[in-house]
Amino acid sequence: MSPRARRASLSPVIRKGVVGLTLTLVLLVGGFVAVGYSPFLNIEKIEVHGLHHLTLAEIEQRLGFEPGDPLLSLDQSAVRRRIEALPRVQSVSVDRSWSGAVLIEIIEHQPAALVMSEPEQWALIASDGRVLTHGLTSPPDLPRISGIRAAGTPGSYLSADS
Incomplete structure (x- = not known):
């Protein structure tokens, strides 16, 4: 059966369903991208806790992001690895919240x-x-x-x- 004959044999209900599903997926992906990279979900605040010997400037040099960057583009694992490379750092946790805050907890050796x-x-x-x-x-x-x-x-x- 040729592609043209196959298309003609599909019922109008199935064709409308396929078109509707495709349109829904396009809208969902587009909405996710639009919301995820909108100014409403930008990084607004960075909090660093647990510094005793390290300075805030040493940590800021390793972040790889700054306020105003999209929250969804934050690679928490990469940030953690960059900070853990500092000799005094024993462990790090990096968390983000939908309020636009990034919380970094550091435990120093x-x-x-x-x-x-x-x-x-x-x-x-x-x-x-x-x-x-x-x-x-x-x-x-x-x-x-x-x-x-x-x-x-x-x-x-x-x-x-x-």
């Missing part, structure tokens, strides 16, 4: 010990062995670990064979 990074310079180390900072000449009052190789760069971990 707490320094647990000091390891010499260079002669007379110390590095802060977290309890899991992550190097938080290096090059401290007047370190805080923390236990000093000796007998291991120098600490690496911030964000790296102490070597297991140290």
Whole structure:
């Protein structure tokens, strides 16, 4: 059967149903795009909680978005990965609300010990062995670990064979 004959054999009710369904889908997708990228669903406020040693400026450099950007275009996983790349960050949660707010909760690593990074310079180390900072000449009052190789760069971990 040719395509023309097949179309002619479809009942008018089925044809109207197919046209109606197609039109409904187009309107739904168009409405979603129009509402999702309208100024009514823009990011209006960014809240960052849990900063102790990090600064707001350090976090803002890693966000990848700013107020006024579409809320639906926010890639929460990418934002979380960029912030977690900071050596002091232990974990991050990124949530958005339909009110236009983005809430970022940060848990920072707490320094647990000091390891010499260079002669007379110390590095802060977290309890899991992550190097938080290096090059401290007047370190805080923390236990000093000796007998291991120098600490690496911030964000790296102490070597297991140290």
